[in-house]
Amino acid sequence: MLMTGAQYIESLRKLKTRVYMFGEKIENWVDHPMIRPSINCVAMTYDLAHDPHYADLMTAKSSLTGETINRFGHLHQSTEDLKKKVKMQRLCGQKTASCFQRCVGMDAFNAVFSTTYEIDQKFGTTYHKNFVQYLEHVQELDLIVDGAMTDPKGDRALSPSKQQDADLFLRIVERREDGIVVRGAKAHQTGSINSHEHLIMPTIAMGEADADYAVSFACPSDAEGLYMIYGRQSCDTRKLEADADIDLGNKQFGGQEALVVFDDVFIPKERIFLCGEYEFAGMMVERFAGYHRQSYGGCKVGVGDVVIGAAALAADYNGVQKAAHIKDKLIEMTHLNETLYCCGLACSTEGQPTAAGNYQIDLLLANVCKQNITRYPYEIVRLAEDIAGGLMVTMPSEKDFKSETVVGKSGETIGEICNKYFAGNPAATTEERMRVLRFLENVCLGAAAVGYRTESMHGAGSPQAQRIMIARQGNINAKKELAKNIAGITTTGGKK
Ligand SMILES: Cc1cc2nc3c(=O)[nH]c(=O)nc-3n(C[C@H](O)[C@H](O)[C@H](O)COP(=O)(O)OP(=O)(O)OC[C@H]3O[C@@H](n4cnc5c(N)ncnc54)[C@H](O)[C@@H]3O)c2cc1C
Numbered sequence: 136m137l138m139t140g141a142q143y144i145e146s147l148r149k150l151k152t153r154v155y156m157f158g159e160k161i162e163n164w165v166d167h168p169m170i171r172p173s174i175n176c177v178a179m180t181y182d183l184a185h186d187p188h189y190a191d192l193m194t195a196k197s198s199l200t201g202e203t204i205n206r207f208g209h210l211h212q213s214t215e216d217l218k219k220k221v222k223m224q225r226l227c228g229q230k231t232a233s234c235f236q237r238c239v240g241m242d243a244f245n246a247v248f249s250t251t252y253e254i255d256q257k258f259g260t261t262y263h264k265n266f267v268q269y270l271e272h273v274q275e276l277d278l279i280v281d282g283a284m285t286d287p288k289g290d291r292a293l294s295p296s297k298q299q300d301a302d303l304f305l306r307i308v309e310r311r312e313d314g315i316v317v318r319g320a321k322a323h324q325t326g327s328i329n330s331h332e333h334l335i336m337p338t339i340a341m342g343e344a345d346a347d348y349a350v351s352f353a354c355p356s357d358a359e360g361l362y363m364i365y366g367r368q369s370c371d372t373r374k375l376e377a378d379a380d381i382d383l384g385n386k387q388f389g390g391q392e393a394l395v396v397f398d399d400v401f402i403p404k405e406r407i408f409l410c411g412e413y414e415f416a417g418m419m420v421e422r423f424a425g426y427h428r429q430s431y432g433g434c435k436v437g438v439g440d441v442v443i444g445a446a447a448l449a450a451d452y453n454g455v456q457k458a459a460h461i462k463d464k465l466i467e468m469t470h471l472n473e474t475l476y477c478c479g480l481a482c483s484t485e486g487q488p489t490a491a492g493n494y495q496i497d498l499l500l501a502n503v504c505k506q507n508i509t510r511y512p513y514e515i516v517r518l519a520e521d522i523a524g525g526l527m528v529t530m531p532s533e534k535d536f537k538s539e540t541v542v543g544k545s546g547e548t549i550g551e552i553c554n555k556y557f558a559g560n561p562a563a564t565t566e567e568r569m570r571v572l573r574f575l576e577n578v579c580l581g582a583a584a585v586g587y588r589t590e591s592m593h594g595a596g597s598p599q600a601q602r603i604m605i606a607r608q609g610n611i612n613a614k615k616e617l618a619k620n621i622a623g624i625t626t627t628g629g630k631k
Contacts, residue, residue, distance in 0.1 A: 137185060138277040139182060150331065150355070150357045151357040154170075154362075161365075169365070172385070172386070173389050177237060181277070189223075192219055192222050192223040195216065198492075199267060199271050204277070207223075208241065210245055211494040212494065218483045221433035221480055221483055222433065224437060227437060228438040234326075234391075236391060239427065240282045243284075246422035246426060249422060249490065260412070265404075269353050269405075273332065280330055280332040280333065281324050281356075283395060285321060286321060287304075288304065289304075295341065303319070305321060308399065316401050317335075317400050323594075325390065327356070327363055327391070328391060333356060337409070337420060345413055348416075351407070351408040352402045353402075353408070354400060354402055358401075360399050360400040361397055363393040363394065369582055370577070380533065381566070383573070384573040384575075384581055390586040427594070428504055428595045428596070430479075431479070431594070432476060432479020432480070432504040432508070435475060435512055438512075438587050439471075443469055443519075445575050446465065447465055451560060451563065453524060454560035471515055472515060474511065499604070505596070512588060513591070516579040519575055527572040527576045528580075530573075531557075533569070
């Protein structure tokens with residue numbers, strides 16, 4: 136079945152998810168003004184799947200059941216599927232200008248599917264069967280699943296088992312006939328509150344001493360013992376202001392992250408996909424990270440499209456649209472954004488089948504993609520701020536623009552004064568100018584900057600994580616041989 140956005144929102148109300156914000160439990164979190172924009176974003180991924188115009192991108196034929204499913208629940212069957220994933224993400228970014236939160240689950244499905252197959256091959260376990268049954272359930276009900284990898288990690292110099300507090304990485308605290316009990320937390324979890332389920336993976340490669348931390352499983356968001364503490368975002372309380380609209384920059388959509396705490400949660404054995412086989416923790420991490428580094432070559436590009444459009448509108452409204460340097464800056468922004476898209480498509484085009492049969496991206500190119508993502512959105516917003524002018528951060532509030540309080544000697548209201556002094560190119564109204572500048576404020580340094588900037592930096596791993604992978608995959612020795620051949624060097628001198 137394919138849920139609609141409205142059905143998705145109603146399905147969240149049936150969950151007993153425990154959500155805390157500002158030190159208190161939030162009972163009606165579905166309608167909470169700070170949370171709702173992120174729910175609207177996810178709803179978009181459901182609604183677009185019903186639009187015949189986007190059916191080819193937004194839906195796929197399940198490799199497990201043959202049914203038509205939302206592509207966010209799909210196991211990639213070809214390089215064509217990998218490319219469609221990136222195009223779908225660009226589309227969703229364009230429609231929301233926010234992190235639409237559903238990629239982490241999709242990337243986790245594909246990583247856990249192929250890794251469990253290889254674990255079973257080695258150890259004769261039944262994790263792959265467990266996972267296939269689980270994914271069939273997810274696809275059938277069209278669920279959104281939080282792909283949860285990142286542990287709080289405590290002292291970064293220490294492995295999980297060496298931490299002063301053993302809970303700083305999520306771990307198995309009890310093994311039972313019918314399942315396991317887990318304790319710990321996952322930090323920065325995108326869309327965790329408005330997900331139906333969580334799919335947990337380890338956060339780093341592990342050794343024998345960390346076997347209790349090498350665990351992967353799925354559980355519902357409202358599992359007994361599970362609760363979430365909402366992460367706040369820059370300017371988030373603007374959403375609590377009565378009748379807020381223009382000042383929000385993006386009233387309808389937004390992203391969401393939370394700390395997800397597992398306070399001794401029981402996981403039945405059929406929902407376990409890794410349980411102590413520490414040798415495979417690294418493979419699961421590497422595969423998830425690879426898919427997720429590809430993802431950013433789609434979603435951030437879609438948001439980038441909106442940012443470029445907004446910068447061009449700001450130029451129009453400021454009356455500088457014909458200036459050569461403005462045109463050149465828009466060209467540079469487009470060049471940077473399309474370079475990211477090229478990376479997303481390239482690592483997809485060069486994808487390969489895994490032993491389990493689904494396709495994975497080219498790891499080297501996916502890491503190059505994400506490395507560029509840690510830089511180019513920052514340059515794109517720098518150029519957007521340049522074009523927008525200082526008003527995007529110094530403008531009075533929308534209440535001022537609408538105020539009827541008299542301030543001027545001739546009886547002018549605050550609203551009239553604001554509209555007079557903040558007018559730009561007469562082809563646009565002052566409100567239009569204000570709206571586009573507030574949008575840019577939101578994405579450059581407000582709530583949406585969480586998704587467009589810092590998530591670009593750290594999401595799917597900080598820049599150094601990609602450089603390590605680029606070093607591993609870059610094959611410098613083969614390149615040395617190429618140089619030797621051309622330069623006519625036949626000796627084996629020099630350090631290897
Ligand atoms: C907006 C956002 C959304 C996210 N969504 C998700 C999600 O949905 N699911 C999920 O699982 N995760 C998610 N993440 C987490 C993301 O994967 C992590 O932020 C990332 O892996 C970096 O971890 P960290 O934030 O703990 O930073 P740290 O690991 O503390 O890194 C900070 C700096 O320290 C360096 N560093 C860290 N450890 C070492 C070391 N041992 N030696 C040398 N240098 C080191 C890093 O390279 C970096 O420069 C999200 C993050 C953000 C910001």
